[in-house]
Structures are given as C-alpha cells and as structure tokens.
Amino acid sequence: MHEYSIVQSMLDLCEKHSKGQEVAKVAVKIGKMSGIEPHFLKESFEVFKEGTVCQDATMDMQIIEITIECQKCKKVAVVDSFNFYCPYCQGGDTKVLTGQEMHIDYIELKEV
Numbered sequence: 001m002h003e004y005s006i007v008q009s010m011l012d013l014c015e016k017h018s019k020g021q022e023v024a025k026v027a028v029k030i031g032k033m034s035g036i037e038p039h040f041l042k043e044s045f046e047v048f049k050e051g052t053v054c055q056d057a058t059m060d061m062q063i064i065e066i067t068i069e070c071q072k073c074k075k076v077a078v079v080d081s082f083n084f085y086c087p088y089c090q091g092g093d094t095k096v097l098t099g100q101e102m103h104i105d106y107i108e109l110k111e112v
C-alpha cells in the first residue's frame, strides 16, 4: 500500500528533524488530489509509529482543497471534483495550483 511508504518516509523525516527527541505532534497537509486516503494514512501512522520518536505523537491532518487558475480570465477557483473547467468563463485552459501536495507542515516536539 502506497500510504505505508509515505508514513515510513514521514517517520524518517521526523527522526531527522527531532534529532532523537520525542515528537508530540505531526501536522500534515494532504491535497485532495494527492491520491492519499487520509484515513489510511492515519491508520498506517498509528501502526508504524511504534518504537519511533513518534510513538506518542498525534497526527494532525489538514485537507487542502483543489484550486485552479484559469489561464484565460486569470481567476482562481476552488473545485471539488476533477472538473478543471473554469467556473467563470468555462475555459478548459486551467492550471492546478493546490491540491496535489502532501507534506509535513510542522513537527511539534515533546516538552522536556
């Protein structure tokens, strides 16, 4: 499963950033178009965090909407499906601005 390898690399990153300190919270941003199932990601995190610096950490997920920019009228719109037509001028020449990303927003370390 795709989500497992993502969690694995997330934990690696946490390990690196925390320099061995325990992590209290991992905040991630998940674009609606990233292909990641937030539910699975969380589940995988719960399984794989055991024995790592994140073992007591909670995961905070923020879902990023899909926004597109119309190349014709230059308007930016939020779309909820994979409908990338400009809602203003119906133009099909749009550029996806957000929604494809998946990254760690920040890591909160445990107070010592």
Ligand SMILES: [Zn+2]
Pocket (backbone or CB within 6 Å): 070, 071, 072, 073, 074, 075, 086, 087, 088, 089, 090, 091
């Ligand atoms: Zn437009």
